[in-house]
Amino acid sequence: MDDLASAHRGATKRFIFLLLPNYSAMTFAMAMETLKTANRMAMGTPFSCVVCSEGGVPVTDSLGAEYPIDHGLEDVSRDDIIVICSGADVRKNCTPAVLQWLRKCARQGCEIAGLYTGAWVMAEAGLIGEEAITIHWENRNSFAEKFPDVELSDYTYTVRNKRYSTAGGTAVIDLLLTLISEAESPELANLVADQLMYTNIRVLQHSARVQVAERIGMRHPKLSEILALMETNLEEPLRPGDLAKTVNISTRQLERLFRRYLSATPKKYYMDMRLQRAQHLLLQTSMSVTEVSVACGFNSSSHFSRLFRARYGMSPHRLRGEPEKG
Incomplete structure (x- = not known):
């Protein structure tokens, strides 16, 4: 543990979670818990989390609850990771303000991840190039019809060219463990997995x-x-x-x-x-x-x-x- 703490690279990696109406509560909670556990196991704060929404107003999740919002669609740093949290009815939540903000984040060089159905928002904003992307299985057919030029991956999560995606469920833990491993160390990722009782890494x-x-x-x-x-x-x-x-x-x-x-x-x-x-x-x-x-x-x-x-x-x-x- 001490070795991990001393090996921390110093700079804090910021995750900015964009919550869209009716986002998957489970997916968001698992992502936040994984990062929180990483900070605890590293005995420091290699990661910070900020939660935003359009207009900075509370957003109801898939369970009907609300999570505190830190701010609206404000300026970001090129070192930030933008995490889009969405739900089953993602199409109606691709508002002009959200898409414009995501395009601005991409121009600044931010890494962008889409959880559950977040890949739809990424595609709508034109943020996906040649890299394959994944989305929840219920949305695959409609996604393929809407975005025929975007390659859909059979994997439950994808990591390529600063663009990440998951198909929902526990795949978000897989993705976060990958990002923790790359940002800090594989040893820390393994410790986090152990703490989460996530043996199927x-x-x-x-x-x-x-x-x-x-x-x-x-x-x-x-x-x-x-x-x-x-x-x-x-x-x-x-x-x-x-x-x-x-x-x-x-x-x-x-x-x-x-x-x-x-x-x-x-x-x-x-x-x-x-x-x-x-x-x-x-x-x-x-x-x-x-x-x-x-x-x-x-x-x-x-x-x-x-x-x-x-x-x-x-x-x-x-x-x-x-x-x-x-």
Whole structure:
């Protein structure tokens, strides 16, 4: 804990929450609680939160309650993160004043996030470029019809080019943990997740392997290169001999490296990577089990399901809370 406090970068990152009428109370509360927990675990104030609304007037959330408003649509700093909190009826809340303010924030270089249906407001303001964005599943069809040139992601949250989005639910915690990790440290993000009893840290699960590869790369660049090859060839896995040949070592040397540094065979480690990627896709996308199995290099969905069950103690369908297939 002391190490985390001393490692705090000094400058406070400000999150400005824009509340629109009938915004998702759960989404907003989870975002605020995650940042509040981060400050407590960091033993400082790496993050501050400001709540605004059009005209600075109270806004009723999806539960019929009101949260105190700090101010209206005032000037911001380029280092601020604007967080749009909206709800199911987002279309009628894209007022000219809100859209104009968001465009001004974007021109100043602010990062902008849309929670739940906030991506709709971002698209209406013309703030989305080539980056893919996500939105709550109930709004996907109408969004695609309204904004045919905007790419919709199957993921529950997106992070790219200072534009962030979530599809609602607990995905907001995933996004905030990512932003905490980038602004401060992965260690702080993990501490926050522990405090929130959020053991299913999907983004950190996905990035943990990269962190391991980077640490190993400091000691053995060849192995780091091999792990990177594996990571980028999950849909069509490479054979151990091909991996070894690519980095100019023998297959026997390859096996020795994996035993020494990873305590596993190349085949087993590769399989774990593919199954972990499958878990990531099952939790974060709407892809079918068959599509996930193909994306992770399995020719048979039944074979994939057996391996997944052996690795995680449950079938892919059960992980999603879906009925088991016969």
